Amino acid sequence: MEISMMEEIKKAELEGKEQDVYILAIESSCDETAASVVKNGRTVLSNVISSQIALHTLYGGVVPEIASRKHIEKINQVIESALEEAHMELDQMTAIAVTYGPGLVGALLVGVAEAKAIAYAAKKPLVGVHHIEGHVSANFIEHPDLEPPFVCLIVSGGHTHLVIVKDYGEFEIIGRTRDDAAGEAFDKVARAVGLGYPGGPKVDKTAKEGNPHAIEFPRGKVEGSPYDFSFSGLKSCVLNYINHAKMMGEEIYVPDLVASFQNSVVDSLVSRAVMAAKEYGYDKLAIAGGVASNSALRAGMKAACKKAGLSFYYPSPIFCTDNAAMIGVAGYYEYMKGTRSGWDLNAVPNLKLGER
Numbered sequence: 001m002e003i004s005m006m007e008e009i010k011k012a013e014l015e016g017k018e019q020d021v022y023i024l025a026i027e028s029s030c031d032e033t034a035a036s037v038v039k040n041g042r043t044v045l046s047n048v049i050s051s052q053i054a055l056h057t058l059y060g061g062v063v064p065e066i067a068s069r070k071h072i073e074k075i076n077q078v079i080e081s082a083l084e085e086a087h088m089e090l091d092q093m094t095a096i097a098v099t100y101g102p103g104l105v106g107a108l109l110v111g112v113a114e115a116k117a118i119a120y121a122a123k124k125p126l127v128g129v130h131h132i133e134g135h136v137s138a139n140f141i142e143h144p145d146l147e148p149p150f151v152c153l154i155v156s157g158g159h160t161h162l163v164i165v166k167d168y169g170e171f172e173i174i175g176r177t178r179d180d181a182a183g184e185a186f187d188k189v190a191r192a193v194g195l196g197y198p199g200g201p202k203v204d205k206t207a208k209e210g211n212p213h214a215i216e217f218p219r220g221k222v223e224g225s226p227y228d229f230s231f232s233g234l235k236s237c238v239l240n241y242i243n244h245a246k247m248m249g250e251e252i253y254v255p256d257l258v259a260s261f262q263n264s265v266v267d268s269l270v271s272r273a274v275m276a277a278k279e280y281g282y283d284k285l286a287i288a289g290g291v292a293s294n295s296a297l298r299a300g301m302k303a304a305c306k307k308a309g310l311s312f313y314y315p316s317p318i319f320c321t322d323n324a325a326m327i328g329v330a331g332y333y334e335y336m337k338g339t340r341s342g343w344d345l346n347a348v349p350n351l352k353l354g355e356r
């Protein structure tokens with residue numbers, strides 16, 4: 001039964017070889033239920049995102065059980081809207097792409113099960129996509145000229161990686177965080193000063209009213225690993241600063257505190273990314289992931305790249321945080337390489353970059 005179905009799909013693929021490639025992409029790895037239709041890997045025909053942020057704000061962070069349930073409630077509606085906005089039918093899709101890791105297992109499973117059901121029913125090939133490969137691929141949406149190889153700094157809620165994108169979907173990791181991810185540090189500091197969840201955007205906004213040089217926080221270094229990051233020391237310094245002020249009965253000016261914290265994070269990220277591009281001999285540098293929408297990081301990176309003679313690439317904020325368009329782009333390149341997932345595709349919560 002399964003073999004004949006796979007053969008049927010392959011036959012249909014061969015018949016449609018010369019035609020445009022339309023990917024229906026699904027993303028549900030954390031707290032956004034998203035679907036998108038992407039044409040030929042670079043043109044986003046629709047990008048529907050149902051965010052659960054308001055719901056999780058009540059608890060100060062993502063509650064996995066609630067995230068899974070909300071995905072189940074929303075996913076059909078989100079997919080229908082994505083097809084409608086693209087003015088296309090499911091039958092016109094070339095393949096179904098879905099994030100299968102890394103992420104919250106229950107949340108991922110909703111997208112994976114849905115994608116499998118759709119692909120099976122519509123007799124379409126299924127392509128499992130790595131969430132971080134998706135984040136990197138967001139850069140291809142608005143930069144038709146960007147092609148590998150280039151250096152990419154990936155900064156999200158769960159990841160901080162410095163990589164060389166050798167080809168589509170091929171990465172060499174040259175640096176990573178030894179402790180907290182950059183986004184995690186933003187979220188923890190935001191919580192400590194009472195800005196709430198989600199921390200990153202709130203710190204970004206509040207920091208605009210503060211002086212980034214008001215407090216001299218350390219830049220985390222990892223001895224002997226020039227491209228690795230460390231943010232837990234910085235986080236402790238911020239917490240100590242707050243506790244000390246409380247003990248002394250001193251008032252804290254939050255905008256100065258978060259602007260100084262942000263400045264330290266941005267400094268660490270920019271200096272390593274630019275150094276990597278120069279030392280490895282690449283003239284293109286990109287950023288990706290939720291933290292890539294941070295205004296200070298974008299400004300710092302832009303200035304440093306200009307000074308170093310590097311071309312700087314960054315996605316619009318809507319393509320930095322979780323979305324399905326980036327999964328559609330990555331799914332397209334995987335599809336063109338011949339990547340196909342079986343009906344046994346499963347969620348892999350701790351999927352490593354470069355693994356399948």
Ligand code: KG4
Nearest residue numbers: 156157158183200201204290291294321322
């Ligand atoms: O990529 P993403 O949407 O989800 C993951 O794959 O993790 O990243 C979410 C992270 C959160 O930690 C959030 O606080 C952070 O990205 N973030 C920001 C900004 N917008 C989102 N951090 C700093 N500045 C921002 N403007």
Ligand code: ZN
Nearest residue numbers: 156290321322
């Ligand atoms: Zn993400």
